[in-house]
Amino acid sequence: MTTIQGKNFIGYSLSALATKTFRSYVPAQDNYLEETFHPATPDEVEQTMALAEKAFDTYASLPASQRADFLVAITEEIMALGDALLERAHLETGLPMPRLQGERGRTVNQLLQFADLIREGSWVEARIDTALPDRAPAPKPDLRKMLIPIGPIVVFGSSNFPFAYSVAGVDTGPALAAGNPVIVKAHPAHPGVSDLTAQAIVKAAQRTGMPEGVFSMLYDDGHEVGTALVQHPATKAVGFTGSMKGGMALYKMAMERDEPIPVFAEMGSVNPVVILPKALESRTESLAKTLAGSVTLGAGQFCTNPGLVFTVQSPALAQFEASFQQEIAGVASATMLTAGICQNYRSLRDEAVAHEGVKILHRSEAEANHSNQAEATLARVDAKTFIDNPTLQEEVFGPFSLLVVCEDTEELYTALALLKGQLTTSLMADAEEAAQYPQLLRLLTRRAGRFIMNGVPTGVEVCAAMHHGGPFPSTTDSRFTSVGRDAILRFVRPQSFQDWDNSLLPAELQNENPRGIWRLVNNDWTQAHV
């Protein structure tokens, strides 16, 4: 069985210069595990970045097939850790084993999708415009363009996905796939899982002959290491999933550098769900059940948790409210990720329900003998109060949802128009009913990155058509997704080659199209050679 090291992974070495250490907290038991973890020192940050910088040229120049082999090897090494990895995650996060097993599967699947993507190769968006030497008044040069990697990427592991958005998750996979070295700042809420995963990545890198520095991982239970990494001149982009406060701090830090760099921070969302009257009437029970399941899934610890449900006064509403609260009540309480997250949940929820006009429909009890359990809570408010109190649209991270009842469609539009940018919006209505509300469709479309019909926002499919991102403040950059193949676009930039000799061009741009990729040649899409 693989032993947790507790030291910083600097290239292929372990390093623990700090005398200060921290330990893993077990939220379900309110105690600590034995291993100690060493926060990185400023010297260790410097060493790490120097190695990453050095690795970049070599790594970026490798054939895509070798980078793909590396990604596949990571998945093999992760699976080789076996149940020990899941059990450690269960201790450190309080998440149930089946969920963790599923999340590990998703993580491996994500990495394999990126391996496939770069093996196939068309993702580089090659464009070729051939020369017209005889054009008047000036000859047209030969121009060819493709996406290239940008350099070392700093990744902040998230608390709520110890695998899929952490050390080998949605940022690391595409950053490595594109040809960039990655430096992970491990999340202090699950350092043991991070340690085991880092070992898997390092093994995979060594086994597939990657240059040292292609991957490093540093510990810190404070903010010093993260700050130093974001401010380091060698860092070219940052991936982050977490709180608004954390995301905005990194974003501002990155903008204030001598050379500003992009920060892809996914920060939070209340994922409004709108139920139209006919849908409410015809599907009262099933909607209540589906929504209650989505609100309480994973103790509500998802960025896609439906925190606001809008509906209009109608005869079916009373029955829906009764069923919704009954369904919420039927879900067992669950452990939250950390003591801080649990306290924060309770205090934000209590602030929300303390507003005059907000009524608690149901509040679950935590089980005895379990620490850090979230009490699922459903509340109701009239739209007028919601409109007058902008803080009611702020995220309460946990199993909480607020039912906003509007007098009529006009009030619904007024309330929705006030919403800030979201990861998702959802509409419960059949096509015929929805078609009668064109303004509503526009309102919901413009406010989110993903618009769902007759479904809940939890569950983020890993595929090409997924956009997991949205207008500010749900993310810092609505143009990019963190999930699906297009996540790779965060860590590249285009480069044009003008009149280059064919022999010196990257394979993707050579006349012969040796990689057989799709290219836009003289404005036509083709896999043919030039």
Add this chain to the structure above:
Amino acid sequence: MTTIQGKNFIGYSLSALATKTFRSYVPAQDNYLEETFHPATPDEVEQTMALAEKAFDTYASLPASQRADFLVAITEEIMALGDALLERAHLETGLPMPRLQGERGRTVNQLLQFADLIREGSWVEARIDTALPDRAPAPKPDLRKMLIPIGPIVVFGSSNFPFAYSVAGVDTGPALAAGNPVIVKAHPAHPGVSDLTAQAIVKAAQRTGMPEGVFSMLYDDGHEVGTALVQHPATKAVGFTGSMKGGMALYKMAMERDEPIPVFAEMGSVNPVVILPKALESRTESLAKTLAGSVTLGAGQFCTNPGLVFTVQSPALAQFEASFQQEIAGVASATMLTAGICQNYRSLRDEAVAHEGVKILHRSEAEANHSNQAEATLARVDAKTFIDNPTLQEEVFGPFSLLVVCEDTEELYTALALLKGQLTTSLMADAEEAAQYPQLLRLLTRRAGRFIMNGVPTGVEVCAAMHHGGPFPSTTDSRFTSVGRDAILRFVRPQSFQDWDNSLLPAELQNENPRGIWRLVNNDWTQAHV
């Protein structure tokens, strides 16, 4: 003949609330034209943004063919202004008539390319992943994604391209093509040209039935109006071409908003050219002639002007220096765009040549009886001095170039490694010689958005494979180009539609593929229906 109005174009109305006015300066004559222009007041800014916000929903929902008709109509109305437009531009900018005629052609061509692009439609990058209702453990939903417009775009006209980077230029065209309203802040150095162009756009918008507010243009000879536009909550992105100081001021302003927005600022570049020894020997005269032409083209007032030329000590160097200075001396002096630009050129050039170790090889004289003429200047410095004085790599906007002579290849690499981000780098070498310098190719590739072989950086082809952009500080966002079809990607974001009814989807994502566009369907590129 169309009369210059001098009032702000707020939707389909003219407005001149300010009592303060300014006039057009004629740089070649050092005097002012008669018409007066009214800076916009804060009220006028508010009216403008309210109209743009209102127009957005309608305009974004129009079929692409109608937006394309609008773009084509703009080109027709611009051409209908006839020579009066060119003559006014000649007065206001000092640029020669043939250049202005060419630039007008490029501007029209750019707009027509975007009309073609949106008529064809594949630019929306449609991705479709069809549902797998029977997938275990959870069914796969149907997901479809495409690029959508984002809202009102603020465009700052540039001083050095009165047509191609101004009112109807590289920002306005793609922003309108994508479905966004545009608000132009006219450059005060050519308000008359801006006025005539705005009239053409307004006529085209009315003729093709566009919603009022799809285009507005405001005047200001100070910074108040630009600041108010960038800070306005309805503004969703900013396009700017100009100085580092101006670009960074707008960038910081946009980052400090409650909702940060992207600023695409193209700010400057010295476009290093490297000449390898064999090329210098075999093409001594032609290189000197080509480079001298590029340095002095348009009085050096191009962001792609080659401000640094690197070479290594070799027997052919003395002859090259002699020829280079002779060729520069053979070019007639030319009027600069404004008195400020001319003064700035002289002072930055004088600062550069004042460094100990910098030697002037040639300095032209301004012609008698011509104001604001730039004296083309060629200087030389040894690489050691260049390496020790980072200010020597700062842009001198105008006909100036600095020849940096390196002792050997190692010193060349050291000097190049210090370079900041550039729009372009160029290499003068045949393929055989270039292949012997892999590290040099990497150094030049990583530092610029466009890498040119055996050509000069001036001349920016408008085509799909062009990347006119580059790492900071040449632009604020190296991921986007301002020239070519991909310029449209600056003004859109992706949106996913999950399990939407086919009848409610945008045409681009419907099963039948009514627009016949290329789509990535279940990870395969196809024009077929689903």
